Amino acid sequence: MKKRPAAEKAVDDYVRDGMTIGLGTGNAANMAIDRIAELVDEGYDLKFVATSLQTASYAQMHGLEISDIDQVDHIDVTIDGADEVDPDLNMIKGLGGALLREKIVASLTEKEIIVVDGFKVTDVLGKKVPLPVEVCRFAHSKTASALSSLGCEPLLRTNGDGKAFVSDGGNYIYDCRFKSISDPVALESAIDVIPGVVECGLFIGMAYAVEAYCEESDSVKELIFKDRTAGLREYP
Numbered sequence: 001m002k003k004r005p006a007a008e009k010a011v012d013d014y015v016r017d018g019m020t021i022g023l024g025t026g027n028a029a030n031m032a033i034d035r036i037a038e039l040v041d042e043g044y045d046l047k048f049v050a051t052s053l054q055t056a057s058y059a060q061m062h063g064l065e066i067s068d069i070d071q072v073d074h075i076d077v078t079i080d081g082a083d084e085v086d087p088d089l090n091m092i093k094g095l096g097g098a099l100l101r102e103k104i105v106a107s108l109t110e111k112e113i114i115v116v117d118g119f120k121v122t123d124v125l126g127k128k129v130p131l132p133v134e135v136c137r138f139a140h141s142k143t144a145s146a147l148s149s150l151g152c153e154p155l156l157r158t159n160g161d162g163k164a165f166v167s168d169g170g171n172y173i174y175d176c177r178f179k180s181i182s183d184p185v186a187l188e189s190a191i192d193v194i195p196g197v198v199e200c201g202l203f204i205g206m207a208y209a210v211e212a213y214c215e216e217s218d219s220v221k222e223l224i225f226k227d228r229t230a231g232l233r234e235y236p
Ligand SMILES: O=C(CO)[C@H](O)[C@H](O)COP(=O)(O)O
Pocket: 024, 025, 026, 027, 028, 029, 080, 081, 082, 083, 092, 093, 094, 095, 096, 097, 098, 099, 102
C-alpha cells in the first residue's frame, strides 16, 4: 500500500485545469484526491463526480465539491484503483464495494487511469482475488446458484457484524472465487445475462493507463492501452 507516488504521477500526468474528474474509491483514489486537492488550492478549476458515498465525503472533507453526474456533460479523466490487472489492462474491481458506480463512471470517462501496487498486475485474472458480483437482494441466493454454475464459489459479502454488506445502490455483493479467468470477455457476458445480476467486477477494455508502483525499485511503471488513444479531447 505504498502506491502514493503512482497516485501522484497519475494526477500530475493527466489532470489539467478546466477538466471534469471522476474520483474512484479506495486507498489509491484517496491518495489521488489528496494530490488533486493541492492542485485546487493552487488555483485549478475542476469539476468532480464521485464513484461512492465514501469518496464523496472524503473529497468534501478536502473542500472539493461533488457534482451530480447527470448534470455533467462529460468526464475527462477518472483516477481509480483496481484489485487485479492483466497484461491487456483488463481488471477485477469491487473489493471496496463500489463496482457499480465505478463502472458507470468508467464507461462515461475519456481516460480511466488506474493506480495499483505492482503485485496486483498478474498474467491471468482471478488467481489472487475473487470476482465481486453485485446482485439484486430479491432472490439473491438463487442468483448465487446461477453464478456457481459458471464454475465459482460465490460467497455473500458481510460486514464485521455478520450482516450482509449493502452497496451504495442498495444491493448485495457475492465474491466469486474462480480458479482463474482465462476468458474475461466470455465470463462477463455469461454473468451479465443472469437475471438478478446488477453488475460484475470485470472491467474490460476500460483502462486507458495503469500506474503500477514497484516497491523494490521505488519506481512507477506506466502501462498504456494503445487502442484507447484515438479521438480524445486535447488539453494543454
Ligand atoms: O474497486 C475498488 C472499490 O470498489 C477499488 O478501486 C479497489 O478495491 C482497489 O482499492 P485500493 O486502492 O484500496 O487497493
